[in-house]
Each structure stands twice: as structure tokens, then as C-alpha cells.
Amino acid sequence: MRGWYEDANIGDEWRIGAHAFTRDAIIEFAREYDPQRFHLDEEAAKHSMFGGLCASGWHVAAASMRALVDFRAAGFAEMAARGETPPPLGVSPGIANLRWPVTTRPGDVVDFFARVLDKRETKRPAWGIVGFRIWGINQNGKEAISYENRPFVARRGG
Amino acid sequence: MRGWYEDANIGDEWRIGAHAFTRDAIIEFAREYDPQRFHLDEEAAKHSMFGGLCASGWHVAAASMRALVDFRAAGFAEMAARGETPPPLGVSPGIANLRWPVTTRPGDVVDFFARVLDKRETKRPAWGIVGFRIWGINQNGKEAISYENRPFVARRGG
Numbered sequence: 001m002r003g004w005y006e007d008a009n010i011g012d013e014w015r016i017g018a019h020a021f022t023r024d025a026i027i028e029f030a031r032e033y034d035p036q037r038f039h040l041d042e043e044a045a046k047h048s049m050f051g052g053l054c055a056s057g058w059h060v061a062a063a064s065m066r067a068l069v070d071f072r073a074a075g076f077a078e079m080a081a082r083g084e085t086p087p088p089l090g091v092s093p094g095i096a097n098l099r100w101p102v103t104t105r106p107g108d109v110v111d112f113f114a115r116v117l118d119k120r121e122t123k124r125p126a127w128g129i130v131g132f133r134i135w136g137i138n139q140n141g142k143e144a145i146s147y148e149n150r151p152f153v154a155r156r157g158g
Numbered sequence: 159m160r161g162w163y164e165d166a167n168i169g170d171e172w173r174i175g176a177h178a179f180t181r182d183a184i185i186e187f188a189r190e191y192d193p194q195r196f197h198l199d200e201e202a203a204k205h206s207m208f209g210g211l212c213a214s215g216w217h218v219a220a221a222s223m224r225a226l227v228d229f230r231a232a233g234f235a236e237m238a239a240r241g242e243t244p245p246p247l248g249v250s251p252g253i254a255n256l257r258w259p260v261t262t263r264p265g266d267v268v269d270f271f272a273r274v275l276d277k278r279e280t281k282r283p284a285w286g287i288v289g290f291r292i293w294g295i296n297q298n299g300k301e302a303i304s305y306e307n308r309p310f311v312a313r314r315g316g
Contacts, residue, residue, distance in 0.1 A: 033220035035227055036247075049247065057250075058223050062191035062216045069193055089194075089207065092215075099252035 002075025004087045005119065005128035005155040013115040017067035019136075021055050023106035029059040054103035060110065060145045061098065064134055067112040090127055090152025098147040102138065110136040110144045117148065126158035160233030162245045163277065163286035163313040171273040175225035177294075179213050181264035187217040212261035218268065218303045219256065222292055225270040248285055248310025256305040260296065268294040268302045275306065284316030 002014075023042075030039030034056035038048035045053040076086035104110060117131040130153045135146040160172075181200075188197030192214035196206035203211040234244035262268060275289035288311045293304040 029220075033224045035224070049249070056220075056223065058216065058220045062187075062214075062220065065214065065216050066191045066193070091207070094255060094257035095253075096256070097252060097254065098256055 002072045003079070005121075005130065005153040005158075008116050008119050008130045008153065010116050010118060013113060014071070016071035016112045016114050016134075018109055018111045019063040019067055020109045021059075021063070021104050021106060023053065026053060026055045026059065026104075026106055029062070030056050033058060050103055052105065054105050055108075057100045057145070060100060060104050060136065061147070063110065064112050064136055064145055064147075068114070068134070071114075087154035090154060092149055092151035094150075096148040096150075098145075100145050102142040102144055104138065104144045108138045108144070110138050112136045118150075119153075121155070122152070124158075126155060127152040128155050129153065160230045161237075163279075163288065163311040163316075166274050166277050166288045166311065168274050168276060171271060172229070174229040174270045174272050174292075176267055176269045177221040177225055178267045179217075179221070179262050179264060181211065184211060184213045184217065184262075184264055187220070188214050192216060208261055210263065212263050213266075215258045215303070218258060218262050218294065219305075221268065222270050222294055222303060222305075226272070226292070245312035248312060250307055250309035252308075254306040254308075256303075258303050260300040260302055262296065262302045266296045266302070268296050270294045277311075279313070280310070282316075284313055285310045286313050287311065 027040055030036065036056075037044040038050045038052075038054055039045075039056050042053045045051075079086045113135050115133045117133050119128060119130045121128050129150050131148060131150045133146065133148050136144045138144045185198055188194065194214075195202040196208045196210075196212055197203075197214050200211045203209075237244045271293055273291045275291050277286060277288045279286050287308050289306060289308045291304065291306050294302040296302045
């Protein structure tokens with residue numbers, strides 16, 4: 001998440017940050033990337049299956065990325081302040097089990113979390129793979145998004 | 159994709175539309191949702207693992223949604239023009255195996271496709287589930303994104 005491969009322990013969990021979903025941001029994202037009426041227009045959304053305006057699932061996913069990036073940047077800054085070298089970033093082969101159990105509405109504030117699920121070394125001595133579950137809980141305690149990410153994470157001395 | 163459950167045949171494939179990724183759009187998306195240097199700054203990106211500016215993976219995913227929404231809207235309009243009733247939209251329980259095999263760069267044009275992988279009825283007579291593979295191929299013939307989506311699709315007379 002924000003350290004080296006060796007620093008990741010299965011079960012480690014972090015609150016990585018919150019994202020507030022405004023009506024305007026929901027509509028702006030949807031206009032560009034998901035122009036369905038229930039993401040665009042409050043009146044039309046009332047007559048949709050969602051019963052009201054809600055955020056594109058891809059908007060919620062993008063917001064989780066923003067929280068992750070900010071959280072990691074803060075962690076790397078702390079490491080640098082302690083005179084430690086932050087690890088190089090590794091790519092992620094992909095995302096699994098991306099789900100949106102409840103819709104995200106204007107005014108919702110989603111708190112994002114990460115937990116270490118698993119870790120393993122790779123054939124390349126510089127890199128391991130760490131499995132994270134990433135999820136978001138809204139102000140009503142409901143899960144707004146959940147997925148797994150297994151990025152390459154740099155190994156010390158690798 | 160754009161019809162009723164009964165209309166989906168395993169192996170059906172569509173080109174659903176293209177998306178051009180401009181430098182400005184890549185940076186704009188990243189500023190809001192994925193502010194890492196290789197998505198934000200051309201000069202800094204040269205010294206990153208990507209060797210140059212590239213789009214956030216979530217930007218590419220969002221662009222695939224835009225292509226899907228536009229494609230479906232066009233299909234529904236054609237149905238309506240023929241006097242047919244477009245099906246009600248169903249929710250998607252989630253996305254599986256989301257991958258970005260190659261990075262997307264400024265100037266890339268990604269062509270998005272969809273193929274029917276599988277289909278099954280549910281206990282609810284109004285709804286089936288159709289499995290789609292969605293993927294995008296850039297102007298060099300390389301796969302920029304791939305995932306599976308299994309939304310509920312309305313059944314005729316359901």
C-alpha cells in the first residue's frame with residue numbers, strides 16, 4: 001500500500017481517506033463518461049430503477065483511486081521525512097471482483113479502506129505481489145464499492 | 159447489450175465505438191481522480207516506469223462505459239424507430255477480471271468491443287443474466303483494457 005513488500009502483513013488494514021460525492025461532480029462525471037439519465041438528471045432519475053440520482057460506478061471507482069493515491073503520497077512523504085527511501089511503484093496486473101453493493105447518491109461521503117489479503121514473492125527478486133481488498137463504506141454504514149487489487153510491490157534490496 | 163435476454167446469442171460480437179485519448183483529457187481525469195506524475199506531467203512521466211505520459215486505467219474504463227452507453231442508446235433508438243419496445247435496464251452485480259494489458263497514451267484511439275460469453279435465466283421471470291467480455295484495442299492492435307460484465311438483462315414478457 002505505502003511501504004515495501006516486507007512491510008505488508010496479512011490482515012493489515014488502513015482507512016485510506018474519504019470522498020464526498022456532490023450532485024455537481026456526479027453529473028459532471030456522468031456527462032463525460034456515463035451519460036445515463038439516472039446519473040444525469042434528478043427528475044428523470046426519480047422514474048428510473050434507482051429512484052433518484054446516483055453516481056456512475058466508475059465514478060466511485062475513480063474516487064477510490066484518488067483516495068489511494070493521496071494516502072500513498074502521504075505515506076511516502078512520511079518515509080522521506082524519516083530519511084527512508086520510498087519504494088518504487090509497481091504496476092497492477094488488474095482488478096478482481098469489482099462490485100457496487102449499494103448506489104452512491106449526492107451528499108454521500110464514502111470512507112475507503114484497504115486490507116492486505118495475501119502476499120507472495122515472484123521470480124523477479126525486485127518484486128513481490130501483494131493482494132489488497134479495497135472497499136468503501138458510506139455514511140450509513142453500507143458498502144458502496146469493493147474490489148481486489150494485486151499490484152507488484154518492490155522488495156527491499158531487490 | 160442492446161436488446162432483450164432472448165436476443166443475446168453466445169458468441170455475438172459488436173464493435174461498440176471508439177474513444178480518442180487526448181493529452182488534455184488524460185491530465186484532466188488524472189488531476190481529479192489519479193494524480194500520479196506519469197498521468198499528470200509529460201516531463202516527469204519520462205522518468206517513470208512508463209517512460210511517458212499515460213492515461214489512468216480508470217480513465218480507460220470510464221471511456222469504455224461511455225462507448226457502451228452511446229452504443230446502447232443508439233440501439234434503443236433504432237428499436238423505438240421500428241416500433242419495438244426497448245428493454246428496461248438491469249443492474250450489474252459487478253465486474254470481473256479488469257485488466258490493462260498495455261498503457262494508453264496521448265493520441266491513442268481505442269476501439270471498444272463486446273462479446274456474449276454466457277447467459278442464464280434467474281429465478282426471477284423478468285430477468286436473465288448475460289455475461290459479456292468488453293475489451294478495447296488501440297490503433298496499434300494492442301489490447302488496452304479487458305473485463306467481464308454480467309448484468310441482469312430483461313426477458314421478454316417477464
